[in-house]
Structures are given as C-alpha cells and as structure tokens.
Amino acid sequence: MTITDLSSILDGPAQAEGFDPGISDEELLHCYRTMQLVRAFDDICLKLQRSGRIGFSIPNKGIEATQVGAASALRKDDWFFPSYRDFGMAMYHGVDPTDMMHNMFGNSLDTARGRQMPVHFSFTDPIHFVSISSPLGTHVPQAVGAAYAMKLRGEDKVALASFGDGSTSTLGFHSGMSFAGVWKAPVIFLCQNNGYAISMPSHEQTASSSYAIKGKAYGVPGVRVDGNDLLSVRAAVAEAAERARAGEGPTLIEAVTFRMGGHSTSDDPSAYVPDSEFAEWRDKDPIDRFERFLIQRGTLDVAEPELIYADCLAQVDAASKAAQATAPPALETIFSDVYAEIPDHIRSQGQAAFELAGRLGEAAAGDGAFPL
Ligand SMILES: Cc1ncc(C[n+]2csc(CCOP(=O)(O)OP(=O)(O)O)c2C)c(N)n1
Numbered sequence: 056m057t058i059t060d061l062s063s064i065l066d067g068p069a070q071a072e073g074f075d076p077g078i079s080d081e082e083l084l085h086c087y088r089t090m091q092l093v094r095a096f097d098d099i100c101l102k103l104q105r106s107g108r109i110g111f112s113i114p115n116k117g118i119e120a121t122q123v124g125a126a127s128a129l130r131k132d133d134w135f136f137p138s139y140r141d142f143g144m145a146m147y148h149g150v151d152p153t154d155m156m157h158n159m160f161g162n163s164l165d166t167a168r169g170r171q172m173p174v175h176f177s178f179t180d181p182i183h184f185v186s187i188s189s190p191l192g193t194h195v196p197q198a199v200g201a202a203y204a205m206k207l208r209g210e211d212k213v214a215l216a217s218f219g220d221g222s223t224s225t226l227g228f229h230s231g232m233s234f235a236g237v238w239k240a241p242v243i244f245l246c247q248n249n250g251y252a253i254s255m256p257s258h259e260q261t262a263s264s265s266y267a268i269k270g271k272a273y274g275v276p277g278v279r280v281d282g283n284d285l286l287s288v289r290a291a292v293a294e295a296a297e298r299a300r301a302g303e304g305p306t307l308i309e310a311v312t313f314r315m316g317g318h319s320t321s322d323d324p325s326a327y328v329p330d331s332e333f334a335e336w337r338d339k340d341p342i343d344r345f346e347r348f349l350i351q352r353g354t355l356d357v358a359e360p361e362l363i364y365a366d367c368l369a370q371v372d373a374a375s376k377a378a379q380a381t382a383p384p385a386l387e388t389i390f391s392d393v394y395a396e397i398p399d400h401i402r403s404q405g406q407a408a409f410e411l412a413g414r415l416g417e418a419a420a421g422d423g424a425f426p427l
Contacts, residue, residue: 060267060278060279061279061280061281061311062280062281062287063281063284063287064076064284064286064287064290065281065284065285065286065287065344065345065348066281066284069286069348074352076286078289080354082127083349083354084349084354084355085127085147086123086124086127086147086285086289086345087342087345087346087349087355087363088363088367089119089123089126089143089146089147090119090120090123090143090285090341090342090345091342091360091363091364091367092143092146092152092367092370092371093115093119093122093123093142093143093146094115094116094119094342094364094367095364095367095368095370095371096115096142096146096152096155096371097112097114097115097116097316098368099368099371099372099375100112100114100159100174100320101114101320103159103375104320105320108160108379109159109160109173110173111172111173111174111319111320111321112159112173112174112319112320113139113140113174113318113319113320114314114316114317114319114320115140115142115143115314116314116315116316117249117283117312117313117314117315117316117336117340117341118140118247118249118282118312118313118314118341119143119341119342120282120283120284120285120288120312120341120342120344120345121245121247121282121283121288121310121312121341122140122141122142122143122144122147122217123143123144123146123147123285124284124285124286124287124288124289124292125144125215125217125243125245125288125289125292125310126143126144126145126147126148127147127285127289128288128289128290128292128293128296129213129215129292129296130212131148131149131181131182132183132212133182133183133212133213133214133215133296134183134185134198134201134202134205134212134213134214134215135182135183135184135185135214135215135217136185136194136195136197136198136201136214136215136216136217137176137184137185137187137194137215137217138187138194138217138218138219138222138247139174139175139187139189140219140247140314141187141217142155142174142176144184144215144217145176145178145182145184148181148182149181149182150176150178150181150182150184151374152370152371152374153373153374153377153378154166154178155176155374156371156374156375156377156378157378157381158171158173158174158175158176159173159174159375159378160173160378160379160381161173161383161384162378162381162382162383162384163381163382163383163384163385163388164378164381165384166178166179167186168384168388168391168392169383169384169388170388171186171187172189174187175187175189185197185198185201191218191219191221191222191225191227192218192222192223192225192226192227192228192231193225193227194216194218194227195216195218195222195225195227195228195230195231195232195244196227196230196231196234197216198214198215198216198231198242199214199216199231199234199235199238199240199242199305200234201214202214202235202240202241202242202299202305203234203235203238203240205241206238206239206240206241206302211241211300212241213241213242213243213296213299213300214240214241214242214243215242215243215245215292216231216242216243216244216245217245217247218244218245218246218247219246219247219248219249219252220246220247220248220249220250220251220252220257220260220261220266221251221252221253221255221260222246222252223246223260223261223266223269224252224260224261231244232244232269232270232272232273232275232305232307233273235273235275235304235305236273236274236275236304236305237274238304239302239303239304239305240304240305241299241300241302241304241305242299242305243292243295243296243299243305243306243308244270244275244305244306244307244308245292245308245310246266246267246307246308246309246310247282247310247312248266248282248309248310248311248312249282249312249313249314250312250313250314250332251314251318251324251327251328253318253322254318254322254326254327256327265277265279265309266279266307266309267279267307267308267309269307270306270307275304275305275306275307276298276306276307277306277307277308277309278291278306278307278308278309279308279309279310279311280308280309280310280311281310281311282310282311282312282341283311283312283313283336283339283340283341283344284341284344284345285341285345286345286348288308288310291308291310292308294306295308312341313332313336313339315333315336315337315340346360386408386409386412387405387409389405389408390402390404390405390408
C-alpha cells in the first residue's frame with residue numbers, strides 16, 4: 056500500500072467493509088499487545104521514579120504506534136539505531152521487560168552494568184538494538200555507516216535510525232542524510248515529530264514546511280505519515296525497507312505524533328503545552344484507535360483490552376520486582392569491558408580502588424555492594 060502525504064489507513068481504507076490489512080490476526084494482536092506493554096512499562100516507571108526507586112524515566116505515552124508500527128515492518132536481523140523513546144521496538148521483537156528493568160535499576164544484569172542512563176537500552180539478542188546515544192543525532196551517521204557496510208557485504212539487511220524532530224537540527228542528521236543519499240545506503244530515517252523538543256515547539260525548530268521535505272536536498276525521498284496510526288507507519292516503513300533492500304537507497308519518514316506526557320520524569324509539560332492541545336491528541340490516542348479497528352473487525356472482544364492491559368501491568372510489575380532484587384554491579388565493572396586485556400596502569404588503579412573500598416568498609420571486589 057503506497058502512503059501519500061499524511062494519508063491514514065485507519066481513518067481511510069480500514070473503514071470499508073471487508074478491508075484486508077494484509078496482516079494475520081495473530082500479528083495484529085501482537086502489535087496491539089506490544090503497545091499496551093509499552094504503556095504499562097511507562098506507567099510503572101513513572102511510579103518507580105516518583106517513589107524514589109529509580110532516578111529517571113522517559114515517557115512514551117502517545118507514540119506507541121510509531122514505534123511498534125515501524126518495528127513490525129522490519130526483520131529481527133535488521134539493525135536498530137533508536138532514540139531514547141523507542142523501547143517499544145525492542146519489546147515488539149521479543150526483548151523481555153525484565154531485561155529492560157535491569158537497565159532502569161542499573162544493576163549487575165543490566166547489559167551496560169549500570170554505566171548508561173536509565174532508558175538507554177542496548178541489546179544484541181534477540182535484535183541488534185544499538186546502545187542509545189544521549190547526545191542527539193550522533194546515532195544517525197552510525198546507522199548510515201552500518202547500512203553502507205551491509206550493502207558492501209551484499210547483505211539484504213536495513214538499518215533504522217530513529218530520532219525526534221529536534222534532532223533534525225543536529226549535524227549528525229545532516230551528515231547522515233548526505234552520506235546516505237550519495238551512497239544509496241539501505242537506511243530508513245524515522246523522524247518522530249511529536250511536536251516538541253522538550254519545550255521547543257516545531258515551528259521554532261524549523262522554517263521548513265515539514266520535516267519530510269528535508270530529504271529533498273539530499274536526494275532522499277521523504278514522506279509524512281499519521282504517526283498515531285499503526286497501519287500507516289507500518290506501511291510506510293515496509294515500503295522504505297523494500298526500496299532499501301532492492302538497492303534503491305534511503306527514505307526519510309516523518310511520523311506526525313504527540314507525546315502525551317513530559318519529555319522525561321524531570322519535566323512538566325503543562326508549563327508549555329496548552330491544555331487544548333493535550334485534549335485534541337487524547338482523542339487520537341494510538342492505542343484506542345487501533346483497538347477500535349480490531350474490535351470493529353472482530354479480532355478483539357470489547358472485554359479484552361482491560362484484561363490485556365492488566366496482564367501487561369502484572370508482567371512489568373514482576374519485571375520490576377526481579378530487577379529490584381538483583382544486586383548492583385560489582386566494583387570491578389568500573390574497570391572492565393573497555394580493554395580486551397586490561398593495561399597495567401588500569402589494573403593497578405583498580406587494585407587501589409578495591410583496597411580503598413575495602414578499608415572504608417564500603418565493598419570488596421566482587422561483592423556487588425559498591426554504591427554506584
Ligand atoms: C546534541 C544535544 N543537544 C541537546 C541535548 C539536550 N536534549 C536532550 S533531549 C532534547 C530534546 C530532543 O527533542 P527531539 O529530538 O524532538 O526528541 P523527543 O525528545 O521529542 O523525542 C534536548 C534538546 C542533547 N541531549 N544533545
């Protein structure tokens with residue numbers, strides 16, 4: 056299905072009797088459940104942060120369809136270069152919420168051993184989910200480089216670089232787009248235009264008529280989609296992936312959406328988002344829209360959404376309890392995972408740190424009790 060500017064499948068063709076989304080019921084339900092799981096994770100992280108058990112979280116409420124729709128159009132062996140808001144992509148491809156909670160608590164089972172910020176996930180299994188970069192836009196050229204390498208190797212994989220509207224003002228965005236256009240790299244640029252970059256509204260971010268149009272200068276086709284319509288996002292990303300795998304190069308997709316919460320748990324959006332804007336987008340809630348579609352076609356029973364959400368909450372709650380019960384990283388992790396063979400001067404610094412911690416009674420090497 057070809058997506059034209061801001062066309063919506065859910066509000067358009069999907070309304071017709073006998074509409075065939077070309078996706079199995081099982082797959083539709085997996086997308087729906089993943090969106091609910093993202094929301095449950097969000098809700099529980101907010102409570103954990105407000106009750107002082109984690110330091111920080113980044114809400115996703117309102118943009119679940121963009122992430123899950125995009126992930127559902129890609130394969131497990133593709134490469135994801137996500138933004139900090141994209142954990143729905145990992146969940147879609149089977150990353151366990153418990154593994155995510157280990158990151159939220161920065162414990163010894165966190166893939167980054169507590170060295171990253173919360174919500175800055177990285178996974179190598181079951182998908183290539185590259186560690187999230189806090190400096191905006193820096194992952195865009197990385198995705199282009201990875202995509203170009205895959206092309207040189209003759210692989211038919213694609214890379215997805217996902218970022219917000221504010222990130223289009225970074226050098227990484229422009230250099231990445233430029234190289235991708237020249238090299239015809241198999242990369243998909245997904246700009247999640249959620250209206251604000253923290254408190255800066257889109258009209259102060261750019262004088263362009265859209266973000267999608269920015270591709271034109273680099274010879275990269277651009278398209279805007281309804282980011283709160285899972286089917287539209289999925290169709291646009293599927294089309295871009297098909298082009299990329301066929302050697303036709305990159306695509307820039309602008310998904311128009313809205314975050315129905317703060318930028319992070321340190322932010323108060325009521326200071327800069329008018330109430331009327333919140334109300335307008337609440338009516339376009341991506342989960343509700345997809346739910347209505349599934350109920351209308353008989354794929355979901357009216358009683359099921361509540362049960363599914365309760366089940367997701369229970370799953371995330373269990374994940375959070377497991378992560379809280381896991382020991383913090385061991386002291387020596389400060390010195391590990393950088394060198395294949397630890398150089399002598401680092402080794403002796405480590406030794407001095409272990410001795411000092413032991414003398415202060417804070418921790419001994421390996422006991423995981425060092426207050427990181
Ligand atoms: C290079 C750089 N500049 C500024 C920041 C501070 N910062 C963190 S998030 C953010 C807003 C980003 O907005 P956007 O790219 O639209 O993504 P969103 O948070 O809306 O998903 C800013 C300015 C940063 N992390 N990196």
